[in-house]
Amino acid sequence: xxxxxMPSGKVHDSIAAISICPVFFIGHYLAHxxxxxxxxxxxxxxxxxxMFGPDLDAGSKQYKRWGIFRWIWIPxxxxxxxxxVFSHGLLWGPxxxxxxxxxxxxxxxxxxxxxxxNYTNINFARYLFPKIxxxxxxxxxxxxxxxxxxxxxxxxxxxxxxxxxxxxxNLI
Numbered sequence: 666x667x668x669x670x671m672p673s674g675k676v677h678d679s680i681a682a683i684s685i686c687p688v689f690f691i692g693h694y695l696a697h698x699x700x701x702x703x704x705x706x707x708x709x710x711x712x713x714x715x716m717f718g719p720d721l722d723a724g725s726k727q728y729k730r731w732g733i734f735r736w737i738w739i740p741x742x743x744x745x746x747x748x749x750v751f752s753h754g755l756l757w758g759p760x761x762x763x764x765x766x767x768x769x770x771x772x773x774x775x776x777x778x779x780x781x782x783n784y785t786n787i788n789f790a791r792y793l794f795p796k797i798x799x800x801x802x803x804x805x806x807x808x809x810x811x812x813x814x815x816x817x818x819x820x821x822x823x824x825x826x827x828x829x830x831x832x833x834x835n836l837i
Contacts, residue, residue, distance in 0.1 A: 689818065699807070706811040706818075713819025717762060720823070722752040737769050753827065759820045 689710060694703040720727045721738050722745040728738055741762075745752050751761045778790045801809075 702807055702811045705808050706815045709812045709815025710819040710822075711815075713759070713816045714823060717759075717766075717816065718820050718823040719753040719758050719827070720747075721762065722747050722749075737766070741765055748827075753824045755817075755821050755824055758824065759817050762820075763816065 690703055690707045693706050694700065697703065716727055716730050718727050722742050724742075728735055728742070731738060745761075750757050752758055754761075775790065778788065782788050
């Protein structure tokens, strides 16, 4: 099996700008008639396309856009082979990236909490985690659904673009 070149970051960014802003936002709004839901969906899709997509397993534009926080993705890059089902899979890719990021953020928050506790005897986790859970329940479920849908659609656009590009490259 030969590995064909993927579209460049510029191609993915152009597709994101062309497809997400006018087409997906208007289409989502017409389907749901909910401006805030459409905004959440569009922002999640843009985030997924530009910073949270399948190419975080390589030294891509998406990876570089994390700036000083790109260290978060170093273990991910080492563990996940490029173009695997865990990076470019339509279902498993976004699920795995979300779980990975949640685990990293949780570990980081617990370490920070422990450092603060060691110096001040204040356990922020005891106060903050219940508030975070309360806020999650307070948010309307449809907005959370729009957020998740946007993350999946953004990643899906990227993966489908890669597949189409590879298909036509193999024809040549």
